[in-house]
Every structure is written in structure tokens, then in C-alpha cells.
Amino acid sequence: MTKTMKIILYISLVLLLGVILFFLVVFYGNPISKILANRSADEYLSTHYTDLDLVRERAYYNFNDGTYYVRIWDKKSIDTKFYLSFDSFGKFKYDSYSERLFNTYSRYVLFLNALADEIAKDSGLDFEIWLGPDDEINYSSYLTLDQDFDADNLPSKVKADFKSYAEKPSLDDLMDGLKKVYEVLKERNIAVKSYSGLVIPNADKKDDGEAETWKNAVSVNDVPEKVIVDGDMEKLKKIYDKGNEILHK
Structure with a gap:
């Protein structure tokens, strides 16, 4: 394989990797943003609903609105299921607790x-x-x-x-x-x-x-x-x- 062919192959692989990473971020979100959302959720829950026996999932990305969501529920309640939402910088956006009815x-x-x-x-x-x-x-x-x-x-x-x-x-x-x-x-x-x-x-x-x-x-x-x-x-x-x-x- 010639040097030129190696360069072309290398560039092609880099471009392919870039495309794959782009689509992963578009559909599954930015890993760093998920970390920020999880951290913000922990901080939020440290001062809210502390009387409840809560379980929460890890943050997930909704590509439809570009928002990161954290699902939460109370072990002692069948209907207390709600979510917190954050932007890509981990900034709080919404709490659906009031809608649990x-x-x-x-x-x-x-x-x-x-x-x-x-x-x-x-x-x-x-x-x-x-x-x-x-x-x-x-x-x-x-x-x-x-x-x-x-x-x-x-x-x-x-x-x-x-x-x-x-x-x-x-x-x-x-x-x-x-x-x-x-x-x-x-x-x-x-x-x-x-x-x-x-x-x-x-x-x-x-x-x-x-x-x-x-x-x-x-x-x-x-x-x-x-x-x-x-x-x-x-x-x-x-x-x-x-x-x-x-x-x-």
C-alpha cells in the first residue's frame, strides 16, 4: 500500500468516525451533558422531596427537543412518577412533580x-x-x-x-x-x-x-x-x- 493510499485510508477512517460520533451525539446526546444533568439532578433532589423514598434513573437524551431527562419515582407510591429536565449545560429546566396525578x-x-x-x-x-x-x-x-x-x-x-x-x-x-x-x-x-x-x-x-x-x-x-x-x-x-x-x- 502506497503512502498516498494510507493517507486516504486514514482520512476516510477519521471522517467515518466523525460521522458516527456526530449521529451518536445527535440521537443519544453528549456524554458530558449527561454527567452534568445527573450531577444537577443530585443537587436538586438534595433539597427537594427529601421526605420521599426516591429512586432515579440515569439521565437520558431526547433528540426531539434536545433536552436531558431524569426519571424519578417514589418506592412507596404507585403514582408518584415524575421527571426533571436539564439543558446541555446541566441547567435546570422543568420538574413534572406537580403533574403526577x-x-x-x-x-x-x-x-x-x-x-x-x-x-x-x-x-x-x-x-x-x-x-x-x-x-x-x-x-x-x-x-x-x-x-x-x-x-x-x-x-x-x-x-x-x-x-x-x-x-x-x-x-x-x-x-x-x-x-x-x-x-x-x-x-x-x-x-x-x-x-x-x-x-x-x-x-x-x-x-x-x-x-x-x-x-x-x-x-x-x-x-x-x-x-x-x-x-x-x-x-x-x-x-x-x-x-x-x-x-x-
Whole structure:
């Protein structure tokens, strides 16, 4: 190998190493900045939340916002999970401790998802249902940190939704599904804020039971309980028409 070829090879290797290091820093952050973030986190926690039994992870880099994060949690609390964020110089940016109640809310959402599956199975429904928190009320007004959830005593009203299939979906199919959902939830004494439903043509049903497309389906949102109890097709149609107007604006 000639001297010129050796020089070219050396330069190529240096350039390749530079490119690799560049991408490592871009996607995984600067090692020195991580050290600074870890040090700053230690200093911050030495004067904050000293009454908690905290565990923290090492700093990691988020290339989306160029920030270094340190995840922290309390061993004695299921919901006290938060993070501290720092810039590349280890300067403090944000503490998410005050937002930890959102972790309770997330657990509540998962609890309602599991409860919906349980109710659908126990009631022998031939379609899917979902339950979700009443989103018109801020969860901070009815949830407490580390709260346990009881299916017989939910902390809030819920919004109920279903998805079913029919040969030629119609408002009658929607009302039929809404009534079935109303009945099974009434049996469980679950307070419902409003009901929604989606009926998809059998022709649009895939082999795995999902929908290939929803464009040929009929759906309705936020139906009051009274409309279902009264079987009021006229009011159901008004809600359906209003929803279509908003959808196609």
C-alpha cells in the first residue's frame, strides 16, 4: 500500500468516525451533558422531596427537543412518577412533580378499559364496548393520588361507546346497540354521562374482526340516556344529522 493510499485510508477512517460520533451525539446526546444533568439532578433532589423514598434513573437524551431527562419515582407510591429536565449545560429546566396525578388518571383509563372488556364478556355482548372518564370534568376534582378503583363505586360518571357490525347499518341498528349497552351498564349500576356508537357494514369487516374502513359506517356521539330509555328515534336522528354536519364542514 502506497503512502498516498494510507493517507486516504486514514482520512476516510477519521471522517467515518466523525460521522458516527456526530449521529451518536445527535440521537443519544453528549456524554458530558449527561454527567452534568445527573450531577444537577443530585443537587436538586438534595433539597427537594427529601421526605420521599426516591429512586432515579440515569439521565437520558431526547433528540426531539434536545433536552436531558431524569426519571424519578417514589418506592412507596404507585403514582408518584415524575421527571426533571436539564439543558446541555446541566441547567435546570422543568420538574413534572406537580403533574403526577395524571398517572392516577392514566391508571383510571386503563381500569375502565379492562372493566368494559369484562362487562362485554360477562354480559354476552357480541360487539365491543369502551368506557372512558367524563372528559367534561377535570380529573383533579374526583381523583386522588394512588387511589384504588372499585368497579361498584367509580369516582366519576363515564362515557360509553360501542362498535358493532350489520348487513346494512341504520339508525335502528345504532339504537339497538345503544339500548344493549345501556342495559348492561344499568345492571352494574354504572353512572353514564353519554353514549356513542358505531355500526359498520359486514362487507367492511376484515378476517381478524377489525374494520377495513369506517367510511360506510353510521355513527352517533354523545347520546343522552333519556333518548335511549325513550327509544326516541327522532331525537337520535337529530343528533346523528348534527354530527354529520360537523363532520363534513
